[in-house]
Amino acid sequence: MPRPVHFEIHASDPARAQAFYESTFGWKFQRFGDMDYWSITTGDEGDGINGGLTVRRGPEPAPDAPVNASPLTIAVDDIDAYIAAAERAGATVALPKDTVPGIGDLAYYKDTEGNIFGIIQPLPRT
Missing domain, CATH: 3.10.180.10 (2,3-Dihydroxybiphenyl 1,2-Dioxygenase, domain 1)
Structure with missing residues (x-):
């Protein structure tokens, strides 16, 4: 049965988002090659899932949107x-x-x- 293996955070300002998640949760970020993409390590291997941070493609959600998901x-x-x-x-x-x-x-x-x-x-x- 297929399972979730990765999450992504789409950000208008990746540096700001990275600073937020580093200071809030202690997550580690590593740029992926020359792309505007950063791998996110959220903890020890085998404990939960890791993710990525990328530049948002499209307009920012409205500030009053009830949910803007990753x-x-x-x-x-x-x-x-x-x-x-x-x-x-x-x-x-x-x-x-x-x-x-x-x-x-x-x-x-x-x-x-x-x-x-x-x-x-x-x-x-x-």
């Missing part, structure tokens, strides 16, 4: 099969499938309630 990403063994299943169940594309170098194939969808989630087919571990 998407969970679910690891699967066949991304195309799970994309098809999600679409059959009523999901809509938020960001189409793309390859993240050194990581795997990743897509973002909105569920039937408008919540965004990620689906990733990680590269095989060597």
